[in-house]
Amino acid sequence: MKNILVITLSNIGDVIMTTPVIMALAVQFPDARITVLVGPKAYPILEKSPHIHQLVAYHKKTGFIAKWKLLQALKRNHYDCIVDLRNTPIPALLSCKKHSPFIRRFRKTNMRERHQEILEMMGLGVPNPPPFQFFDATDEQSSLAALQNRGIAETEGWIMAAPGAASAKKRWPATHFQEVIRPLAEGMGKKVLLIGAGNERPIAEAVGQGLADAVVLCGETTLPETAALLAKAALVLANDSAIMHLGFELGVPTVGIFGPTDHEKYGHASEKFRIACEDVAACSCHSQRRPYAERDCFHGLRPEKVLRLCTELLLAQS
Secondary structure, three states, rough: OOOOEEEEOHHHHHHHHHHHHHHHHHHHHHEEEEEHHHHEHHHHHHHHOOOEEEEEOOOOOHHHHHHHHHHHHHOOOOOOEEEEEEOOOOHHHOOOOOOOOOOOOOOOHHHHHHHHHHHHHOOOOOOOOOOOOOHHHHHHHHHHHHHHHOOOOOOOEEEEEEOOOOOOHOOOOOHHHHHHHHHHHHOOOOOOOEEHHHHHHHHHHHHHHHOOOOEEEOOOOOOOHHHHOOOOEEEEEEEEEEHHHHHHOOOOOEEEEEOOOOHHHHHHHHHHHHOOOOOOOOOOOOOOOOOOOOOOOOOOOOOOHHHHHHHHHHHHHH
Protein backbone atom coordinates (compact mmCIF):
# COMPACT_ATOMS: atom_id res chain seq x y z
CA MET A 1 0.00 0.00 0.00
CA LYS A 2 1.24 3.46 -0.88
CA ASN A 3 -1.34 5.77 0.70
CA ILE A 4 -3.25 5.15 3.93
CA LEU A 5 -5.82 7.42 5.56
CA VAL A 6 -6.64 7.13 9.26
CA ILE A 7 -9.67 9.01 10.51
CA THR A 8 -9.26 9.36 14.26
CA LEU A 9 -11.27 11.15 16.96
CA SER A 10 -11.55 14.61 18.55
CA ASN A 11 -10.93 14.49 22.30
CA ILE A 12 -7.29 14.26 23.32
CA GLY A 13 -7.68 11.21 25.53
CA ASP A 14 -9.67 9.36 22.88
CA VAL A 15 -7.05 10.12 20.24
CA ILE A 16 -4.22 8.89 22.46
CA MET A 17 -6.01 5.54 22.66
CA THR A 18 -6.00 5.31 18.85
CA THR A 19 -2.22 5.70 18.47
CA PRO A 20 -1.62 1.90 18.53
CA VAL A 21 -3.65 1.75 15.30
CA ILE A 22 -1.31 4.21 13.62
CA MET A 23 1.74 2.28 14.81
CA ALA A 24 0.30 -1.05 13.68
CA LEU A 25 -0.11 0.36 10.17
CA ALA A 26 3.38 1.89 10.23
CA VAL A 27 4.89 -1.48 11.13
CA GLN A 28 3.06 -3.37 8.39
CA PHE A 29 3.55 -0.76 5.67
CA PRO A 30 6.84 1.05 6.41
CA ASP A 31 6.97 2.63 2.95
CA ALA A 32 3.39 3.88 2.94
CA ARG A 33 2.40 7.51 3.26
CA ILE A 34 0.06 7.82 6.26
CA THR A 35 -2.41 10.71 6.50
CA VAL A 36 -4.34 11.24 9.73
CA LEU A 37 -7.51 13.28 10.17
CA VAL A 38 -7.84 14.46 13.74
CA GLY A 39 -9.87 16.95 15.76
CA PRO A 40 -8.13 20.31 16.25
CA LYS A 41 -7.79 19.95 20.04
CA ALA A 42 -5.83 16.72 19.70
CA TYR A 43 -3.73 17.84 16.71
CA PRO A 44 -0.64 18.68 18.84
CA ILE A 45 -0.49 15.24 20.45
CA LEU A 46 0.16 13.63 17.05
CA GLU A 47 2.31 16.22 15.30
CA LYS A 48 5.73 14.92 16.44
CA SER A 49 5.29 11.41 15.06
CA PRO A 50 7.72 10.55 12.23
CA HIS A 51 5.23 7.92 11.02
CA ILE A 52 2.53 10.46 10.12
CA HIS A 53 3.31 12.11 6.80
CA GLN A 54 0.31 14.44 6.72
CA LEU A 55 -1.79 15.59 9.66
CA VAL A 56 -5.11 17.25 8.86
CA ALA A 57 -7.33 19.04 11.38
CA TYR A 58 -10.88 17.80 10.86
CA HIS A 59 -13.56 20.06 12.33
CA LYS A 60 -16.58 17.77 12.57
CA LYS A 61 -18.89 20.78 13.12
CA THR A 62 -17.60 22.81 10.19
CA GLY A 63 -19.89 23.82 7.33
CA PHE A 64 -20.76 21.88 4.18
CA ILE A 65 -18.47 23.86 1.87
CA ALA A 66 -15.41 23.32 4.07
CA LYS A 67 -16.18 19.60 4.29
CA TRP A 68 -16.62 19.39 0.52
CA LYS A 69 -13.25 21.09 -0.05
CA LEU A 70 -11.59 18.70 2.38
CA LEU A 71 -13.12 15.74 0.59
CA GLN A 72 -11.83 16.97 -2.78
CA ALA A 73 -8.33 17.41 -1.34
CA LEU A 74 -8.40 13.89 0.06
CA LYS A 75 -9.57 12.44 -3.26
CA ARG A 76 -6.41 13.71 -4.92
CA ASN A 77 -4.34 11.44 -2.67
CA HIS A 78 -5.92 8.26 -4.10
CA TYR A 79 -5.85 6.24 -0.90
CA ASP A 80 -5.30 2.48 -1.06
CA CYS A 81 -6.69 1.97 2.45
CA ILE A 82 -8.88 3.97 4.83
CA VAL A 83 -9.17 3.14 8.52
CA ASP A 84 -12.10 5.12 9.89
CA LEU A 85 -12.26 5.05 13.69
CA ARG A 86 -15.24 7.44 13.65
CA ASN A 87 -17.32 5.41 11.19
CA THR A 88 -18.09 8.36 8.90
CA PRO A 89 -19.27 8.27 5.23
CA ILE A 90 -15.77 9.35 4.09
CA PRO A 91 -14.55 5.88 2.96
CA ALA A 92 -17.61 5.47 0.73
CA LEU A 93 -17.31 9.01 -0.65
CA LEU A 94 -13.64 8.46 -1.55
CA SER A 95 -14.39 5.16 -3.32
CA CYS A 96 -11.58 3.31 -1.58
CA LYS A 97 -11.48 -0.46 -2.17
CA LYS A 98 -10.05 -1.44 1.22
CA HIS A 99 -11.60 0.32 4.17
CA SER A 100 -12.86 -0.36 7.68
CA PRO A 101 -16.31 -1.98 7.79
CA PHE A 102 -19.39 0.17 8.23
CA ILE A 103 -21.13 -2.54 10.27
CA ARG A 104 -19.03 -3.55 13.26
CA ARG A 105 -19.62 -6.31 15.76
CA PHE A 106 -17.16 -5.73 18.57
CA ARG A 107 -16.14 -8.56 20.88
CA LYS A 108 -14.22 -6.37 23.31
CA THR A 109 -15.38 -3.76 25.82
CA ASN A 110 -12.23 -1.65 26.23
CA MET A 111 -12.14 1.29 23.81
CA ARG A 112 -8.39 1.10 23.13
CA GLU A 113 -8.78 -2.57 22.26
CA ARG A 114 -11.83 -1.83 20.10
CA HIS A 115 -9.82 0.55 17.94
CA GLN A 116 -7.33 -2.22 17.28
CA GLU A 117 -10.20 -4.65 16.73
CA ILE A 118 -11.22 -2.57 13.72
CA LEU A 119 -7.84 -3.38 12.17
CA GLU A 120 -8.44 -7.06 12.93
CA MET A 121 -11.74 -6.86 11.03
CA MET A 122 -9.69 -5.64 8.05
CA GLY A 123 -7.08 -8.38 8.41
CA LEU A 124 -4.48 -5.81 9.49
CA GLY A 125 -4.23 -6.47 13.22
CA VAL A 126 -0.80 -6.40 14.85
CA PRO A 127 -0.31 -7.64 18.43
CA ASN A 128 1.57 -5.21 20.66
CA PRO A 129 2.53 -2.50 18.15
CA PRO A 130 5.54 -0.34 19.14
CA PRO A 131 5.06 2.83 21.21
CA PHE A 132 3.94 6.04 19.53
CA GLN A 133 6.34 9.01 19.54
CA PHE A 134 4.55 11.88 21.28
CA PHE A 135 7.55 14.23 21.60
CA ASP A 136 11.07 14.85 20.29
CA ALA A 137 14.42 16.04 21.67
CA THR A 138 13.40 19.68 21.36
CA ASP A 139 10.40 19.07 23.61
CA GLU A 140 12.62 17.34 26.17
CA GLN A 141 14.98 20.32 26.27
CA SER A 142 12.25 22.97 26.45
CA SER A 143 10.28 21.10 29.12
CA LEU A 144 13.34 20.77 31.37
CA ALA A 145 14.13 24.45 30.77
CA ALA A 146 10.61 25.29 31.97
CA LEU A 147 11.29 23.38 35.18
CA GLN A 148 14.63 25.12 35.71
CA ASN A 149 12.86 28.47 35.36
CA ARG A 150 10.61 27.36 38.22
CA GLY A 151 13.61 26.43 40.38
CA ILE A 152 13.46 22.66 39.84
CA ALA A 153 16.89 21.17 39.20
CA GLU A 154 15.82 17.51 39.04
CA THR A 155 15.69 16.10 35.51
CA GLU A 156 13.59 13.01 36.29
CA GLY A 157 11.77 11.09 38.99
CA TRP A 158 8.97 13.50 39.86
CA ILE A 159 5.50 12.60 41.03
CA MET A 160 3.15 14.07 38.43
CA ALA A 161 -0.51 14.59 39.27
CA ALA A 162 -3.37 15.71 37.04
CA PRO A 163 -6.33 16.62 39.28
CA GLY A 164 -8.33 18.04 36.39
CA ALA A 165 -10.40 16.40 33.65
CA ALA A 166 -12.41 17.58 30.66
CA SER A 167 -15.59 17.06 32.67
CA ALA A 168 -15.89 18.38 36.23
CA LYS A 169 -17.85 15.24 37.07
CA LYS A 170 -14.69 13.14 36.58
CA ARG A 171 -12.62 15.18 39.06
CA TRP A 172 -11.85 13.46 42.34
CA PRO A 173 -11.90 16.05 45.18
CA ALA A 174 -8.82 18.26 45.55
CA THR A 175 -8.57 17.42 49.25
CA HIS A 176 -8.33 13.72 48.39
CA PHE A 177 -5.47 14.43 45.99
CA GLN A 178 -3.71 16.33 48.77
CA GLU A 179 -4.10 13.41 51.18
CA VAL A 180 -2.41 11.11 48.69
CA ILE A 181 0.31 13.42 47.41
CA ARG A 182 1.51 14.77 50.77
CA PRO A 183 2.68 11.44 52.26
CA LEU A 184 4.09 10.32 48.90
CA ALA A 185 6.18 13.46 48.50
CA GLU A 186 7.37 13.43 52.10
CA GLY A 187 8.00 9.70 52.30
CA MET A 188 9.73 9.36 48.95
CA GLY A 189 11.45 12.76 48.93
CA LYS A 190 10.18 13.61 45.46
CA LYS A 191 9.07 16.83 43.79
CA VAL A 192 5.44 17.08 42.73
CA LEU A 193 4.41 18.53 39.37
CA LEU A 194 0.73 19.42 39.02
CA ILE A 195 -0.15 19.38 35.34
CA GLY A 196 -3.09 19.89 33.03
CA ALA A 197 -4.68 22.40 30.70
CA GLY A 198 -4.67 26.12 31.47
CA ASN A 199 -8.33 26.09 32.52
CA GLU A 200 -7.52 23.37 35.07
CA ARG A 201 -5.07 25.59 36.93
CA PRO A 202 -7.49 26.61 39.73
CA ILE A 203 -8.07 23.01 40.81
CA ALA A 204 -4.33 22.27 40.58
CA GLU A 205 -3.59 25.31 42.75
CA ALA A 206 -6.16 24.08 45.27
CA VAL A 207 -4.37 20.74 45.41
CA GLY A 208 -0.98 22.46 45.71
CA GLN A 209 -1.95 24.54 48.75
CA GLY A 210 0.11 23.43 51.72
CA LEU A 211 2.31 21.11 49.65
CA ALA A 212 5.81 22.55 49.91
CA ASP A 213 7.29 20.46 47.10
CA ALA A 214 4.44 21.02 44.61
CA VAL A 215 4.75 23.16 41.48
CA VAL A 216 1.73 24.00 39.31
CA LEU A 217 2.50 23.78 35.58
CA CYS A 218 -1.04 23.83 34.16
CA GLY A 219 -1.05 25.68 30.83
CA GLU A 220 2.72 26.27 30.90
CA THR A 221 3.80 23.38 28.68
CA THR A 222 2.61 22.16 25.29
CA LEU A 223 1.17 18.67 24.93
CA PRO A 224 4.45 17.27 23.52
CA GLU A 225 6.40 18.96 26.33
CA THR A 226 4.02 17.50 28.89
CA ALA A 227 4.55 14.07 27.33
CA ALA A 228 8.32 14.56 27.58
CA LEU A 229 8.00 15.27 31.32
CA LEU A 230 5.64 12.36 31.86
CA ALA A 231 8.13 9.99 30.24
CA LYS A 232 10.63 10.80 33.01
CA ALA A 233 8.17 10.65 35.93
CA ALA A 234 8.41 8.18 38.79
CA LEU A 235 4.63 8.13 39.08
CA VAL A 236 1.57 9.62 37.40
CA LEU A 237 -1.65 10.10 39.38
CA ALA A 238 -4.62 11.24 37.31
CA ASN A 239 -8.35 11.19 36.94
CA ASP A 240 -9.75 9.40 33.90
CA SER A 241 -8.27 11.92 31.46
CA ALA A 242 -5.82 12.45 28.61
CA ILE A 243 -2.92 12.57 31.08
CA MET A 244 -3.88 9.14 32.40
CA HIS A 245 -3.96 7.64 28.90
CA LEU A 246 -0.70 9.36 28.00
CA GLY A 247 1.01 7.96 31.09
CA PHE A 248 -0.06 4.46 30.10
CA GLU A 249 1.08 4.78 26.48
CA LEU A 250 4.46 6.08 27.66
CA GLY A 251 4.91 3.08 29.93
CA VAL A 252 5.13 5.21 33.08
CA PRO A 253 3.79 3.90 36.43
CA THR A 254 0.27 5.34 36.45
CA VAL A 255 -2.71 5.27 38.79
CA GLY A 256 -6.01 6.16 37.14
CA ILE A 257 -8.92 7.34 39.30
CA PHE A 258 -12.37 6.19 38.21
CA GLY A 259 -15.84 6.94 39.50
CA PRO A 260 -18.42 8.27 37.01
CA THR A 261 -16.72 6.57 34.04
CA ASP A 262 -16.35 2.87 33.31
CA HIS A 263 -12.87 1.55 34.10
CA GLU A 264 -13.49 -1.51 31.95
CA LYS A 265 -14.04 0.72 28.91
CA TYR A 266 -11.44 3.39 29.58
CA GLY A 267 -8.93 1.82 31.95
CA HIS A 268 -5.83 -0.16 31.05
CA ALA A 269 -4.16 -3.39 32.09
CA SER A 270 -0.42 -3.66 32.67
CA GLU A 271 2.12 -4.16 35.44
CA LYS A 272 2.65 -0.40 35.58
CA PHE A 273 -1.01 0.64 35.64
CA ARG A 274 -3.43 0.58 38.56
CA ILE A 275 -7.15 1.31 38.49
CA ALA A 276 -8.41 3.11 41.59
CA CYS A 277 -12.15 2.57 41.93
CA GLU A 278 -14.88 1.18 44.15
CA ASP A 279 -17.81 -1.14 43.42
CA VAL A 280 -20.58 0.81 41.69
CA ALA A 281 -23.19 -1.79 42.59
CA ALA A 282 -22.41 -1.44 46.30
CA CYS A 283 -22.90 2.35 46.29
CA SER A 284 -26.17 3.89 47.46
CA CYS A 285 -26.09 6.51 44.67
CA HIS A 286 -27.58 4.10 42.09
CA SER A 287 -25.76 6.13 39.45
CA GLN A 288 -25.78 3.23 36.99
CA ARG A 289 -29.48 3.96 36.53
CA ARG A 290 -28.79 7.55 35.47
CA PRO A 291 -27.73 8.74 31.99
CA TYR A 292 -23.98 8.36 31.53
CA ALA A 293 -23.37 12.12 31.22
CA GLU A 294 -25.08 12.79 34.56
CA ARG A 295 -23.01 10.42 36.70
CA ASP A 296 -20.69 12.12 39.19
CA CYS A 297 -20.14 9.68 42.06
CA PHE A 298 -16.81 8.09 43.07
CA HIS A 299 -18.63 5.51 45.21
CA GLY A 300 -16.70 6.20 48.38
CA LEU A 301 -13.19 5.94 46.90
CA ARG A 302 -10.89 6.97 49.76
CA PRO A 303 -7.38 8.48 49.66
CA GLU A 304 -6.05 5.52 51.68
CA LYS A 305 -6.76 3.11 48.84
CA VAL A 306 -5.26 5.37 46.18
CA LEU A 307 -2.19 5.97 48.36
CA ARG A 308 -1.67 2.22 48.69
CA LEU A 309 -1.80 1.74 44.91
CA CYS A 310 0.64 4.62 44.35
CA THR A 311 3.03 3.27 46.97
CA GLU A 312 2.96 -0.19 45.38
CA LEU A 313 4.03 1.23 42.03
CA LEU A 314 6.75 3.44 43.52
CA LEU A 315 8.21 0.62 45.63
CA ALA A 316 8.21 -1.71 42.64
CA GLN A 317 10.76 0.60 40.97
CA SER A 318 13.14 0.80 43.93
